Amino acid sequence: MKRLFVTALILLSISLTGCLESAYRMGAPVTDRGHASTQKFPETTPVQPQEKSAPISSQAEKNQEVQIAVYTPPPSFKANPVMSEAVSDLVQTAVRQKEVGNMVGAAATMERALRIEPRNAHLWNQLAGVRLAQRQYSQAEDLASKSNALAAADRDLRRDNWLLIAKARRGVGNVSGARLAENRADFSR
């Protein structure tokens, strides 16, 4: 009985200290570790930047402030843009990827090139080629048409696109459509 009483006393004291500790902890701002998910910390004061921004940037921002002048775009190429080194590197990469059967990779590479030169008809043609190899016939045809829309006077490219369209049409069993496309290819010669 006595033992029971002692045990109870010990338990009580521990729990009391525990509670006491908890109470203190609750009150003390030092102890908010953990449990943040349920806790809301009011963010009333706006956060002040600790680091002074570099003088360069403030100058840049100032420049932007005073830039009221009308924007004039750089002159653009009306015909096919000359393929930049960056883009021709990507085309080569895509060709290699295509050769080893990495069609998804080749498509991704061509898309990257198209982000750099979105109006380069050769790149659309290349991407069409990848889709054709993947037997995505309708996409291949649309991409080749897109290439044609940007091909301007590049007859060789037009011809290649029409041949590609012909293959894509054959792929879906559209023989008459394919013949039409082949005629267009001859016409482009």
Added chain:
Amino acid sequence: MARRSNSRKRKKTQRRNKKKSSWLRRWIIRAGLLSCLAVAGYSVYLDYIVQHEFAGKRWAVPARVYGRPLELYPSAALTSDQLLGELKQLGYTSVRYPHHPGSYSRNGHRFLVHTRSFVFWDGKEPGQVLDLQFSGAQLSSLKTASGKNVGLVRLDAPAVGSIYPAHNEDRVLIKRSELPKKLAQALVAVEDRSFYRHYGVDVKAIARAMWANIRARSVVQGGSTLTQQLVKNFFLTRERSLWRKANEALMALLLERRYEKDEILEAYANEIYLGQDGERAIHGFGLASHFYFKRPLHELNLAKQALLVALVRGPSYYDPRRHPKRATKRRNLVLNIMRDQGLITNKEAKNAASASLGVTGAKGSASSRFPAFMDLVRRQLHRDYREEDLTSEGLRIFTTLDPWVQKQAEKALTKQIKHLAVDNKGLESAAVIAGSQSGEVLAVVGGRTPGFAGFNRALDAVRPIGSLVKPAVYLAALMQPERFNLLSPIEDTALSVQSRNGDIWRPKNYDKRAHGTVPLHQALAHSYNMATVRLGMSVGLDQVANQLQNLGLKRPVNIYPSLLLGAISLTPLEVAQIYQTLASGGFHSPLRAIREVLTAEQQPLQRYPLTVKQTVPADAVYLVNQVLQEVVRSGTGRALAQYISPQANLAGKTGTTDDLRDSWFAGFSGDKVAVVWVGRDDNKPAGLSGSKGALRVWGRIMQHIQPTALEMLPPESIETVWTDPVSGLRADEHCDGAIQVPYIIGFSPNEWASCVSNINGSVFNDLIEVFFE
């Protein structure tokens, strides 16, 4: 006898006592056994929980969302300010010489940048030192530090947010091996010195803490081991009780029995709460590093590592942004402990203690940085992923967001709306900008306070589009080349139209005037309502609705005559889709916000490829676009000249709805398509026409994002023919007043006009000349 009876009595009592005590003993044993069983059973249960939680999915790691990586290549259209902005966004530090990844130096127009290595969908881009030179708005030279030319290179993709679950816990997972050694040592030294020796509970530490607390009469020391702290964070609720304490200790013991110290430390490093960003809770050192310093953990120096350890004790109290003094004091305490423990030298401690806190001003990669764009990303992801996968699998989402375009757009919109709203409180706006050929969404602005994740008008404000619908009407007309070309005369005179339910509708022009007979292009360029309704009724409402759908409209269309003047309500995003198809010459590409998804292990999971579909004929679109350029050159959009030079040849269309409730502008350059809406959330009149409101926002945005000039190539089926504008007949080049007009091949005028220009000076002639100036 008495003795006997006495003894019997005693025996009886003894027996009774014995009986009583044995009953008590049995009761105690039984209770003891039962409680033993209960404890054992409970331990097994806890053990199961510990194992299940710990070994299974330990952390819900939110998907990380990245913007597009900046592509660097010689002759790229890029300014040094733009690069600087990108480097800052990525948390690169300005140094004298960039010895370490994530740093750069600048000298005028020349930069040395030590890039970070980064894993993309198509492989790893290695880190290297790049030597960049700018001239004007162009990256003129790109070399390695050793002077070798570089064709193309990507910077690391900027983290722009994360998709964390409803309980708002965000983290960037790190492995034990990625935890900097000094940081781990400091953590143990400061929080749990005997971590590598105890079995989960440190009795001595508890006693020491209790004693210290009693002496100080307040809580000055905690006796919890790292394991206990982890358990507390991991499994238990916020409830503070003895019961929880006992649970915590028991689970700590179980955890230690099951797992290695390093595993526990790794878990701790990922679980520990280290800060708060609005509703988002910052968990783990990995994310905290990005949150406070905008850079990965392994790039942190000693001072910064010490600050993170300092925050463990109270991220709010020691918040380095709000309480820099406290934070510095606590950080230096950590440094001193490290020095006392022999982890760092006195000199290292001193140097680190004198360093600034180095936290970035703006908060790290909060989910709320570009809330409107993130909203779009989330919606597109939900087509393919479950919410729990997005919030827990640690996916890496590569989006099309161009943070630079986004910021320029936000800035321009905010500024212009503020300007427009001087005496128009409650004015709101939204914008969508996309790549015209790719359909990649570059920026989304959901309101005039873009950082605020409220009503996303770009995606959710469904408003009548007014005259923005007109290109579809004219497209439907020009697709009937045997009936209509750009010079076809249209009557812009009063008319009444009876709709199916018998209502009579009398459309009026914006200027309340009738313009008589006008050429088709003029009616669109000047947005004449009466002419457009006549044309649309003649072409057929079904045809117009069809073309709207071909251009990318997904909503069902109510086929009423008022459709012709834009009595159809769409969101700015939907309008952007329609204009994207126009901008890319009739090739529809679904607007995409996501490029690729990688797993947490950086393995390719899914791509969202570029697709095109020719949905409307290129020739008719070409003709429409010619007129949309005229809109900007001399029609309702001519005010754009205040912002962008006419050399840019931009195409666009204004839109205004009844009582000036909605002001729209949609248009495109060679590379970008953009839509802006201005109006009020309460749908009250905003008092702004398309050209007075949205056009000005649009112009200011475009002015700042360097659009390329729009040079349209005529499709094969387009021919340009010298035409006498008055008669619409074929003319000789040398004829007075003859102009070049594009036609769909086979439908140009056959008959020749007599080369006599006797009607010179007529209004009709003047109007036509404007178009072909």
